[in-house]
Amino acid sequence: MEFDLEDPLVSLEEEQTFTISELFASESEHVPSPNCLTSTHFRVFCCEAISLILQVQVSCKLDPFVAYLAINYLHRFMSSQEIPQGKPWFLRLVVISCLSLASKMKNTTLSFLVIQKEGCYFKAQSIQRMELLILGALKWRMRSITPFSFLHFFISLAEIKDQSLKQALKSRASEIIFNAQNDIKLLEYKPSTVAATALIFASHELFPQQYSILRASITASEYLDGETLSKCFDLMQDMMRMEAKELMIDTSFLSTETPVSMLERNTKRQRI
Amino acid sequence: MEKTGVLSAKEAFEKLEKVGEGTYGKVYRAREKATGKIVALKKTRLHEDEEGVPPTTLREVSILRMLSRDPHVVRLMDVKQGQNKEGKTVLYLVFEYMDTDLKKFIRSFRQSGETIPPHIIKVILSICPSIFNIRFFFVHLFLSIWLQSLMYQLCKGVAFCHGHGILHRDLKPHNLLMDRKTMMLKIADLGLARAFTVPIKKYTHEILTLWYRAPEVLLGATHYSMAVDMWSVGCIFAELVTKQALFPGDSELQQLLHIFRLLGTPNEDVWPGVSKLMNWHEYPQWNPQSLSTAVPSLDELGLDLLSQMLKYEPSKRISAKKAMEHVYFDDLDKRHL
Numbered sequence: 040m041e042f043d044l045e046d047p048l049v050s051l052e053e054e055q056t057f058t059i060s061e062l063f064a065s066e067s068e069h070v071p072s073p074n075c076l077t078s079t080h081f082r083v084f085c086c087e088a089i090s091l092i093l094q095v096q097v098s099c100k101l102d103p104f105v106a107y108l109a110i111n112y113l114h115r116f117m118s119s120q121e122i123p124q125g126k127p128w129f130l131r132l133v134v135i136s137c138l139s140l141a142s143k144m145k146n147t148t149l150s151f152l153v154i155q156k157e158g159c160y161f162k163a164q165s166i167q168r169m170e171l172l173i174l175g176a177l178k179w180r181m182r183s184i185t186p187f188s189f190l191h192f193f194i195s196l197a198e199i200k201d202q203s204l205k206q207a208l209k210s211r212a213s214e215i216i217f218n219a220q221n222d223i224k225l226l227e228y229k230p231s232t233v234a235a236t237a238l239i240f241a242s243h244e245l246f247p248q249q250y251s252i253l254r255a256s257i258t259a260s261e262y263l264d265g266e267t268l269s270k271c272f273d274l275m276q277d278m279m280r281m282e283a284k285e286l287m288i289d290t291s292f293l294s295t296e297t298p299v300s301m302l303e304r305n306t307k308r309q310r311i
Numbered sequence: 312m313e314k315t316g317v318l319s320a321k322e323a324f325e326k327l328e329k330v331g332e333g334t335y336g337k338v339y340r341a342r343e344k345a346t347g348k349i350v351a352l353k354k355t356r357l358h359e360d361e362e363g364v365p366p367t368t369l370r371e372v373s374i375l376r377m378l379s380r381d382p383h384v385v386r387l388m389d390v391k392q393g394q395n396k397e398g399k400t401v402l403y404l405v406f407e408y409m410d411t412d413l414k415k416f417i418r419s420f421r422q423s424g425e426t427i428p429p430h431i432i433k434v435i436l437s438i439c440p441s442i443f444n445i446r447f448f449f450v451h452l453f454l455s456i457w458l459q460s461l462m463y464q465l466c467k468g469v470a471f472c473h474g475h476g477i478l479h480r481d482l483k484p485h486n487l488l489m490d491r492k493t494m495m496l497k498i499a500d501l502g503l504a505r506a507f508t509v510p511i512k513k514y515t516h517e518i519l520t521l522w523y524r525a526p527e528v529l530l531g532a533t534h535y536s537m538a539v540d541m542w543s544v545g546c547i548f549a550e551l552v553t554k555q556a557l558f559p560g561d562s563e564l565q566q567l568l569h570i571f572r573l574l575g576t577p578n579e580d581v582w583p584g585v586s587k588l589m590n591w592h593e594y595p596q597w598n599p600q601s602l603s604t605a606v607p608s609l610d611e612l613g614l615d616l617l618s619q620m621l622k623y624e625p626s627k628r629i630s631a632k633k634a635m636e637h638v639y640f641d642d643l644d645k646r647h648l
Binding site: 146174 | 357361364366370373376377380392400
């Protein structure tokens with residue numbers, strides 16, 4: 040059966056109750072270790088690497104879940120390593136290896152040649168060596184538990200009857216999660232917390248009248264900590280204000296910049 | 312690029328003895344030097360690939376890492392990388408060590424002679440136990456008590472795998488590890504046969520795995536379902552009772568004929584779609600026999616559960632989760648399982 044980021048542990052809906060508590064119990068194994076989050080080197084390295092991954096996503100027309108998974112591997116790996124100085128090739132090799140591993144987990148064909156067409160060329164042997172290094176650091180836990188894994192569960196708590204409404208909610212929450220991956224600060228929060236926050240935002244945007252019901256049912260969940268959820272909410276709110284502001288600026292200048300250029304500019308700003 | 316303090320597989324473990332070899336590569340009983348803990352090391356060469364680590368290896372090891380949370384799936388504790396004499400990368404999968412498997416366990420009971428039905432044992436025990444050879448008597452009493460427990464643990468482990476969308480596909484007594492002291496049973500070799508295939512004589516391979524293979528697989532169905540594992544569970548259930556394989560075929564055709572002789576040759580009435588399967592042919596027409604002719608000492612509830620595991624139509628076969636709820640297990644103390 041195919042590995043699905045939305046259901047890394049569950050493939051049949053009828054079996055959900057069998058494993059939902061296990062999903063929450065396991066998620067801490069799939070996040071970067073906390074110490075790295077205050078490191079400037081970590082943030083700079085990861086911002087550059089994410090920018091590269093998203094460029095490859097655009098140029099190779101990758102499934103966004105592949106890029107998301109690759110970024111998860113990147114964060115987990117780099118949080119367990121010293122950031123090497125003076126080795127510019129290292130960043131690119133890590134990016135290629137994370138993308139390669141993610142595409143294999145998603146059963147996507149992604150040739151080394153295609154990934155590397157715009158940069159220096161690494162031998163397959165070098166990439167395999169880096170892949171094995173990453174696998175060892177991540178203890179081969181590659182079926183990552185991400186915010187997408189929790190969306191179905193939280194939506195089910197609200198007991199929404201309308202299927203198209205549920206689907207719209209899930210789609211918008213997923214979009215919010217994809218956009219949020221650029222911000223390193225979110226790494227402080229567990230995937231389930233990020234998922235809950237994204238859903239609350241999505242419901243507020245799409246269905247204001249349903250908002251209070253959904254928010255109440257999500258925050259009542261025994262698996263979530265209210266205070267942490269509140270902090271995550273504030274952070275995501277700031278991020279979304281920033282996103283809206285940038286959109287206005289771009290529109291007012293009738294910019295023809297590509298998404299890649301926007302990402303590059305975002306990266307530079309984050310570095311300052 | 313080795314991190315300081317990280318030991319290679321050879322440095323971290325002392326190999327004590329080779330305990331197995333097969334489709335999964337070599338298996339060693341070993342001691343972890345740092346802790347003194349006994350583990351099972353499964354060694355497999357990582358095949359060189361133009362695209363790095365093979366996807367099947369990556370996906371299967373990731374599955375094992377995930378499934379290792381259940382007490383009825385053998386625990387993959389670590390994955391170590393090493394190099395063999397030719398400088399090729401080798402993976403060592405570090406598993407918890409289990410001292411025996413169900414195949415050896417069954418064989419140890421086969422040497423005790425004919426089976427006495429559990430319900431008769433209970434009657435005799437209450438009347439006059441002294442007239443029997445004590446060892447012979449208690450060996451069979453022991454097994455009849457543990458039959459339910461072992462079967463329940465097997466269903467629970469399979470339910471856990473299926474709940475995660477994972478099929479085993481090769482359930483057989485050899486792949487069910489046991490701890491004799493605690494009578495705990497654990498499923499092993501999940502996906503390993505596929506991910507770490509080592510060239511092996513086809514005849515031997517088929518002998519080893521045909522006996523537990525579901526009829527839809529033998530008939531060439533291309534879409535497997537979880538039901539293929541439940542067929543294997545049923546065959547193992549019967550074998551635990553009789554100490555003999557239920558369907559010991561030595562070729563795919565003979566395997567099918569063994570099945571048809573007992574359960575009747577299937578037709579479109581009992582199994583819609585069967586005649587359209589790729590390997591379907593004309594077969595001798597047998598009528599179904601009662602399961603009690605094959606498993607005479609199993610009680611009525613056990614026979615009912617077994618019959619539901621051996622339904623021809625895959626979608627009608629009982630699921631592992633439903634099997635756990637069957638009345639056959641009602642009087643089993645499940646608190647520690």
